[in-house]
Amino acid sequence: MKQSADHGMPSLSRRTFVAAAAATGAAAVGLAGCSPAAEKEPEKEASPEVVDPYANAQVFYTSCPPECQHHNLKAYVVDGEIVKVESSEMNDCSACARGISRSYMSKDPNRLTVPLLRDGEKGSGSFKEITWDEAFDLIEEKFRDAIETDGVQSICYVTGSGNFGSMHGPVATAFFAHLGGASTTVGSLCCAGTTAAQVPIYGQRFLDTRNQIEKSDYVIVWGNNPSISKQGYFQRFERVIENGGKVVVIDPIFTESASKASEWISPWPGTDAAMALAMIKVVIDEELYDKDYTLAHTCAPCLVDKSTGEPVLEDEADPASFVVFDAAGGEIVRHDKSGVEAALTLDGTSAADAYSTEFELIYAEAAKWDVAAAEAECGVPAADIERLAREYAQADRAMIIQNMGGFMRTENGTNAVATQLYLAALCGHVGHEGDGVSDAGGVNEVKTGAPIEVPKLDNTVPAIPRFRFGEAVLNEDPLKVNVFWSMTGNPMTQWPNTNMVRKGLEKIPFVVTVDQYLTSTALYSDLVLPVAAQFEHEDVLANHRSHWIQLCEKAIDGPGEVKSDFDIFAELAGRFDFGEAFSKPMEEMISNVLEPTGVSYDELVEQKAVDVVGYDYIPYKDGQFLTKSKKAEFWVAAWKKEGFSPIATYVRAEEDARNENELASKYPLFSVQRKTYRSVHSTFNNLEWMDEVCDVQPVILLNEADAESRGIADGDTVVVYNDRGEHRGIAEVGTRIKQGVVGLQNGWWEQQGGSSSYVTNDKWKTLGGTHCCNQTLVEVKKEA
Amino acid sequence: MALGFWMNNKNCYGCKTCSIACKSEKQLNNGVLLRHVIEIKQKEPLAVSFLSMSCNHCEEPACLKNCPVQAYTKLENGIVQQNHDLCIGCQTCVEACPYGAPCYDEQESKTYKCDMCVDRQAAGMLPACVAACPGMNLAVDEMDSLQSSHTADIVSDDATETQPNFVITVDPLLKGEPDNVVVENVASKA
Numbered sequence: 001m002k003q004s005a006d007h008g009m010p011s012l013s014r015r016t017f018v019a020a021a022a023a024t025g026a027a028a029v030g031l032a033g034c035s036p037a038a039e040k041e042p043e044k045e046a047s048p049e050v051v052d053p054y055a056n057a058q059v060f061y062t063s064c065p066p067e068c069q070h071h072n073l074k075a076y077v078v079d080g081e082i083v084k085v086e087s088s089e090m091n092d093c094s095a096c097a098r099g100i101s102r103s104y105m106s107k108d109p110n111r112l113t114v115p116l117l118r119d120g121e122k123g124s125g126s127f128k129e130i131t132w133d134e135a136f137d138l139i140e141e142k143f144r145d146a147i148e149t150d151g152v153q154s155i156c157y158v159t160g161s162g163n164f165g166s167m168h169g170p171v172a173t174a175f176f177a178h179l180g181g182a183s184t185t186v187g188s189l190c191c192a193g194t195t196a197a198q199v200p201i202y203g204q205r206f207l208d209t210r211n212q213i214e215k216s217d218y219v220i221v222w223g224n225n226p227s228i229s230k231q232g233y234f235q236r237f238e239r240v241i242e243n244g245g246k247v248v249v250i251d252p253i254f255t256e257s258a259s260k261a262s263e264w265i266s267p268w269p270g271t272d273a274a275m276a277l278a279m280i281k282v283v284i285d286e287e288l289y290d291k292d293y294t295l296a297h298t299c300a301p302c303l304v305d306k307s308t309g310e311p312v313l314e315d316e317a318d319p320a321s322f323v324v325f326d327a328a329g330g331e332i333v334r335h336d337k338s339g340v341e342a343a344l345t346l347d348g349t350s351a352a353d354a355y356s357t358e359f360e361l362i363y364a365e366a367a368k369w370d371v372a373a374a375e376a377e378c379g380v381p382a383a384d385i386e387r388l389a390r391e392y393a394q395a396d397r398a399m400i401i402q403n404m405g406g407f408m409r410t411e412n413g414t415n416a417v418a419t420q421l422y423l424a425a426l427c428g429h430v431g432h433e434g435d436g437v438s439d440a441g442g443v444n445e446v447k448t449g450a451p452i453e454v455p456k457l458d459n460t461v462p463a464i465p466r467f468r469f470g471e472a473v474l475n476e477d478p479l480k481v482n483v484f485w486s487m488t489g490n491p492m493t494q495w496p497n498t499n500m501v502r503k504g505l506e507k508i509p510f511v512v513t514v515d516q517y518l519t520s521t522a523l524y525s526d527l528v529l530p531v532a533a534q535f536e537h538e539d540v541l542a543n544h545r546s547h548w549i550q551l552c553e554k555a556i557d558g559p560g561e562v563k564s565d566f567d568i569f570a571e572l573a574g575r576f577d578f579g580e581a582f583s584k585p586m587e588e589m590i591s592n593v594l595e596p597t598g599v600s601y602d603e604l605v606e607q608k609a610v611d612v613v614g615y616d617y618i619p620y621k622d623g624q625f626l627t628k629s630k631k632a633e634f635w636v637a638a639w640k641k642e643g644f645s646p647i648a649t650y651v652r653a654e655e656d657a658r659n660e661n662e663l664a665s666k667y668p669l670f671s672v673q674r675k676t677y678r679s680v681h682s683t684f685n686n687l688e689w690m691d692e693v694c695d696v697q698p699v700i701l702l703n704e705a706d707a708e709s710r711g712i713a714d715g716d717t718v719v720v721y722n723d724r725g726e727h728r729g730i731a732e733v734g735t736r737i738k739q740g741v742v743g744l745q746n747g748w749w750e751q752q753g754g755s756s757s758y759v760t761n762d763k764w765k766t767l768g769g770t771h772c773c774n775q776t777l778v779e780v781k782k783e784a
Numbered sequence: 785m786a787l788g789f790w791m792n793n794k795n796c797y798g799c800k801t802c803s804i805a806c807k808s809e810k811q812l813n814n815g816v817l818l819r820h821v822i823e824i825k826q827k828e829p830l831a832v833s834f835l836s837m838s839c840n841h842c843e844e845p846a847c848l849k850n851c852p853v854q855a856y857t858k859l860e861n862g863i864v865q866q867n868h869d870l871c872i873g874c875q876t877c878v879e880a881c882p883y884g885a886p887c888y889d890e891q892e893s894k895t896y897k898c899d900m901c902v903d904r905q906a907a908g909m910l911p912a913c914v915a916a917c918p919g920m921n922l923a924v925d926e927m928d929s930l931q932s933s934h935t936a937d938i939v940s941d942d943a944t945e946t947q948p949n950f951v952i953t954v955d956p957l958l959k960g961e962p963d964n965v966v967v968e969n970v971a972s973k974a
Contacts, residue, residue, distance in 0.1 A: 052903060053811070084808050087916060094918040097804035104808075227797035235919040238795050256797050259832040259957070677799055688814050689807060693800040693821065735827055 054084060060555035061088055061608040062534045063541040063548075064099040066680040067161035067190070069232050070442070070546035071095035072609045073102060075535050077555050082106045082535055090548060090609035092211070093232035097677065097693065098684045105533055106556060110686065111516055112530035113560020122506050122524045123750075132561060132571075135527060140575045142510040143179070146482035152180040153461045154482040160489015161190070162683050165539035165552055166451045166593045167566045168488050174452035175569040176485075178578045181457040183479055187466035187764065189494055189771045193408030194439055196768025197418035197648070200636045202430075203626025206544035207619030208441015209399060213237060215434030217245035218395030220388070222420060223272060223407025227256040228675045230403060237261075246395075248388065250275075250407075252672055253701060253743050254736035265388065266738040268658075269670045270410035270775045271378040273650040275385060276419035278374030281366035282389035283427060289393065290428025294344070297623035298425050298632040300359035301325070301342035302335055303351065309646070311635050312355065320628040325351040335629065358634045361647045362422055369650070377652070379738070393427045397434030400424055404440050406672055410775040411653035414768035418636075418648035425632040431623040441619075442544035446612045447596040451540075451589035452581055467764045467771060470500025473507050484511045487531070487565060492520035493682040493747060493755040496773055497762035499725045514565060517686055520750040530562045537564035540590045540604070542597065547613035549597060551590075551604045644767045655761055655775050657740060667722045667777035669706065671742040673756055679747040686749055698729030698753055701743030702780065707733040710780060717783040720744060722776070725758035728783065742778055786843065786862030787900060788949030789914075790930045791836050792921035793962050795953075798823060798834035805916030806838070809901065816889045818898040819913050824958065824965055831957035836922065837966055838913065839864060839885040839898035840948030847877035847886055847897065859902070862927075862949055866897045882946060883963075884970040900924060927951070937961050 057076035064071045073095055074088035085103035087095035105111065115135035120126025130138075146154045157176050159169040176182035188195065198205040213219065213236040227234045237247050238260055249258040250265045250272070258264040267275055283289045294300045302322040303312045314321035314334045322335040324342035332351065333340050344359040346352040356364075371382035378385070392398050400420050402408070408417050421437060429435040462478035469491070473481050484505070495501045505511050505524040513525040522528045536558030542549040563571075566582075566589075573582035591601045599610050620626065627633045640646040657664050678694040679685035700718050712718055714733040719726050720742060727744060737743050744756035760773040798821060806812070806819045819838035826833065845864045848856035855870035856877070866886075873893040877886040886897040901911035905924075909915065914922045923930070930951040931938060937954040952963060 052907065083811055086805065086808065086912075094801070094916060096799055096918060097801040100801065100804045100808050100916065227799075231797075231799050232918050234797050235795065235921075238919070254830055254832065256832055259830075260795065260797060264830075689804060692807075692815065692817050693803045732825075734825065735830060736825070736832065 053078070057083065058555070060535060060553040061090070061550070062539075062552040063165070063546070063550035063609075064095060064102070065163045065165045065534065065541055065552075066683045067164065068098075068545065068680045069093075069230070070164065070541060070543065070548070070550070071099050071232060072548060072550055073099050073534070075103070075555050080556060082556055088609070090550075091232070092547065092611070092615070096231050098680060101684060101687055101689045102534055104687065104689050105516070106535065106559065108687070110518075111559045111562075112518060112528060113562065114530060116518075116528040118526045123502070125518070125523055127528065132563070135529060136571055136575065138527060139512065139572060142483050143576075146510075147180070150480050150482055153183045154480050155179070155182040155485065156184060156464060156481045156483070157182050157485040157487075158185050158489060158491065159487055160491075160494065161681060162488035162490070164543040164545060165541045166448070167537070167539040167564065167589070170450050171452060171566050171569050172487060174450065174454045174581070175573065177454045177457060178573065178581060179576060181459055181461050183461045183481070184463055185466035185469060186463035187769050187771070189466070191404035191408060191440070192769045192771065193413035193417040194402065194404060196414040196638070196770075197421060197636075198437075198439060200627075200638055201418060201421045201632055201634060202620060204444065205439050206441055206444035207439065208547070208613065208617070209436040209438040209619060210236070210441060211615050211617055212434050212436060213399065214239045214243070216240055216397045216399040217243070217434065218392060218398040219245070219247045219401060220392060220399070221247060221249045221257055221261065221401045222405060223250055223416075224401060224403045224405025225251065225255040225257045225675060226401060226403060227260065228677060246391070252670070252738045252741045253674055255674070265380055265384060267378040267380050268656075268738070269672050269741060270412055270653050270656065271650075272407045272410075273412045273415040273419045273648065274369050274374050275378045275380060276416065276423055277366045277650055278369040278371050278385050279389035279392070280362065280419065280423050280426065281369060282371065282386050283393045283423065284363055284366065286390070288390060289426040291344075293428030293623060294359070294426055295342055297431075297625065299335065299629060299634055300357060300362070300426065301344050302358050302635070303332065303355040304358060304361060304635060306354055306356060309640070311358075320630075322629055325349055325355070325357075335631070358647070362634060365647055365649045392423070392429075397432065398427065398429045399435050399438065401438045403438055406674070406774045409673075409771045409773050411655070411763065411766050411770070411772055412650055413766065413770035413772075414639075415648045415650055419650075421632070422634060422648060428623075430632075431618060431620040433618065436619055440545055442546050443542055443549060443597075443612050444544040446542075446598070448542045449592045449595045451593050452584070465764045467496050467762045468500075469495060470497065470502070470504040473504035481508050482510065484508045485514070486512065486521055486525070487514040490519045490521050490682040492524060493749060493757060496757055496760040496771065497724045498755055498758040500762065514568065516562075519682065520755065523750055529568060530560060531568070532558045532562045532564040536562060537566070538586045540593050542593060547611050547617075548609040549594070549599055549604065549612055550609040553608075639767060642767065653775050654763070655772070655777050657777055663777060667779050668740075669742050669778050669780060670740060671720065671744055671759065671776045671778045672774045673744050673746040673760070674701075676745050676747065682747040682749060682755075685747050685752070698727065698745050698748045698756065699732050700729040700780065701737045702731050702733050703737050703739040703741070704733050704735060705739045706742070706780070707731060710782065712780065712782050718780050719783055720756075720759055720778045720780050722759050722778045724760070724762070727756045727758045728753050742780055785860075786841070786927050786949050787924060788841060788862065788927040788930055788951060789838065789900075790923040790925065790934060790951045790953070792919070792953045793833060793835050793958075794955045795919055796821075796834040796836060796921045797919060798832075799918060801916050801918055802836050802913035802922060805912045806898070809912035810896070812896065813889050813891045815891075816887050816896055818885070818887055818896060820884070820966075822966060822969065824962055826958060829957050831955060833955040833958055833962065835952070835962040835966065836913070837883060837950070837963065839900070840883055840946075840950040841900060842949065843947035844945060846880040846882065846946050850876045850880040852876060863900045863902050864897070865899045865902060866895070868894065868896070871895050879974065882967050882970060883948070884966070884973070937963075
């Protein structure tokens with residue numbers, strides 16, 4: 001097991017602060033009478049004795065588990081209360097304000113403490129308190145009714161990204177499988193584009209380059225804002241610049257990251273694939289790609305049959321047996337045969353009539369986007385695209401940061417991810433110190449187990465497309481929903497087209513939300529169950545957002561009568577006679593999760609957190625991709641099966657302000673979502689502590705030209721709207737957003753004025769099933 | 785000899801972890817904030833910049849000078865410390881401080897002020913804000929040392945009569961000095 005040393009963590013040795021200063025501080029305590037100020041006021045009382053409020057505190061560790069970096073946290077408990085939370089010593093960078101605010105959450109008077117039963121209209125917020133026994137009786141009755149009338153699949157459960165611990169989503173999966181197979185939803189809100197592109201092309205995803213950032217000399221931050229989403233280690237990007245390198249931020253918004261970067265490039269939302277294809281064209285035309293790497297580590301020279309449109313295999317039974325044309329021998333040979341001169345292009349060869357190479361197919365897509373065409377489509381000057389392509393290709397160590405960025409939550413999201421993967425592989429920028437393509441990364445090369453065995457089911461339950469949840473529920477297609485169970489998530493703020501989500505929740509007869517707070521989704525629920533927070537239950541977190549497998553310790557009981565997700569399911573398991581499956585001790589369940597990792601339970605209990613990735617980790621090291629051929633495979637069979645081009649391409653999106661159609665004339669502004677420092681998705685956003693340090697209302701970013709033509713001034717209350725709905729906020733007018741684009745903040749609750757997802761695009765289904773929230777057209781007006 | 789804070793306005797990306805770490809360390813009530821992060825948006829050249837400021841432990845502290853019950857002391861090491869037992873919650877210090885550093889606690893009817901985590905420093909630890917900053921954009925040290933080790937805008941030179949012990953490495957994109965924005969904000973609220 002690799003152990004990380006202290007890397008990038010604030011510590012005495014890393015500061016200008018030295019022991020001498022500490023000694024001075026120590027000497028000064030109690031010497032107030034000698035200070036010059038005190039001499040002027042000799043009668044005043046001496047300073048009070050310094051009492052260390054944490055001297056007798058018990059210390060507990062846990063992980064901060066929403067969809068973020070999963071920092072390890074340390075709580076100080078005095079007299080059964082959490083009095084302080086700080087970033088623990090087991091992190092490769094420091095935890096943020098949101099994690100530390102957990103010191104407030106256990107005593108927040110707004111926490112839910114008892115089960116609540118709706119006694120008014122859905123959405124009214126009118127509930128009455130009931131006992132857990134009453135709640136469990138009601139759940140049991142509703143579950144049995146649903147199973148009897150329309151089958152177990154009429155119970156639909158959804159988990160979100162509010163807690164990546166193993167005792168949440170995986171326990172729900174096991175519970176509902178034991179129940180006989182409840183339905184769920186399909187469609188990833190965040191990073192379907194990465195899954196659909198990186199898994200087939202590079203062989204696996206969630207492999208992380210974060211520890212290589214500082215070794216890079218050229219970093220393209222493509223459509224994401226690491227100052228917020230990689231907040232713990234954003235300083236690594238700043239060090240690239242301090243070391244003489246360059247950081248380029250591509251984003252329609254001049255973000256916090258862009259302000260600290262070397263350069264800001266602002267394309268039209270959703271056009272990133274066209275821009276990357278234009279860069280590929282420059283790189284190929286000017287022969288700036290890494291030919292040796294391309295031949296050795298990619299399927300660029302592999303042949304695709306012109307008549308079938310399929311890659312040619314030497315052996316149909318061997319999916320890795322791609323073939324190439326050996327220019328020296330003049331014959332077709334297996335791609336990994338040694339001593340051949342594989343041809344990247346077939347012009348003038350005997351193979352040209354029947355075959356294309358993957359390289360030629362990529363170039364054919366790139367050729368549609370010379371820099372002039374890309375300038376027209378992307379709104380980025382041709383000279384900038386050309387320069388960016390050259391700089392990236394020619395840099396010694398160049399990295400692309402995708403980080404599940406907003407650019408992939410568009411109609412061309414999968415193509416956008418894939419074209420960047422093509423570019424990186426062709427330039428040989430994968431598998432070395434300081435290069436690569438950054439996904440969100442964690443422990444993915446280490447497999448984990450399930451805490452509770454999930455029984456295999458014979459029946460196939462149809463899944464509800466998450467982006468069309470409202471329509472599916474209203475039309476009872478693909479199934480009728482009698483019971484909806486929502487945990488670790490907040491559909492009313494995160495799923496697209498909120499009004500339709502709301503209508504779905506209003507129609508479902510029995511909606512249960514399990515949460516720590518009365519969330520936007522809880523408002524539209526029949527029963528709300530108060531769940532334990534971090535430091536209030538036991539868990540293990542081993543997930544692809546952190547390099548550390550972390551023990552989540554229980555420090556306190558939590559407010560009122562809160563129960564953990566596991567305890568809720570365990571009680572229900574008893575009522576439905578699941579046998580012993582949900583009555584195993586926590587140690588055994590944690591051990592089940594750890595079993596394939598090689599970390600033992602005892603080791604974890606002793607160390608609290610174990611780094612299983614290591615500080616020197618390089619994904620796809622030395623160009624060894626994790627595909628069957630061990631090479632980057634550019635031609636993607638799954639896309640063809642879905643009816644899309646098997647080579648990444650770009651076609652103008654349906655919802656684009658330049659389209660000459662009714663939608664674009666009615667709603668002529670693009671809109672994109674951005675993240676804020678006060679929340680991770682919707683988690684933390686309701687905390688009063690966040691109100692003290694951040695904006696307290698949604699901010700709507702407008703370009704001054706767009707604002708002026710609509711009579712909107714900085715600070716005005718404005719309404720952003722389209723046919724789907726409305727979102728209100730305070731206008732911030734200026735030049736930090738591309739003209740024609742509106743910036744919306746993600747994650748605001750109903751009680752705070754409502755989510756930006758009231759207007760977002762609910763298209764289903766694009767290539768890879770990407771969420772298209774950043775492909776949303778709107779109009780903006782001043783609030784009347 | 786005086787301890788002061790250093791803050792890297794050039795690299796700070798505005799996460800507010802310093803403010804929240806302080807609240808957690810000092811177990812402050814809602815509404816009480818001893819370290820503020822202000823956002824400075826500049827149009828030309830385009831910049832989004834952040835300044836984190838708490839008490840500047842001034843050479844001539846206005847809080848100490850104006851406190852009617854002598855609750856403030858300037859320690860030999862330069863830290864301006866409040867004896868909270870003495871505070872009567874009159875808020876004279878809140879009004880007197882050009883930086884808005886002292887903060888009135890409505891629930892307790894008393895005022896709090898940053899003490900540079902004097903107790904943590906005595907135990908060899910960094911102040912909570914400094915320890916928590918993910919970007920390592922805060923430090924505490926002797927002013928002589930801070931001034932010689934940072935290419936910086938030195939607040940104590942000319943900003944106010946109070947002679948703050950606060951060294952700022954200024955964002956080169958900014959046309960003005962960021963601490964002046966704080967002083968203007970405080971003045972406009974008064």
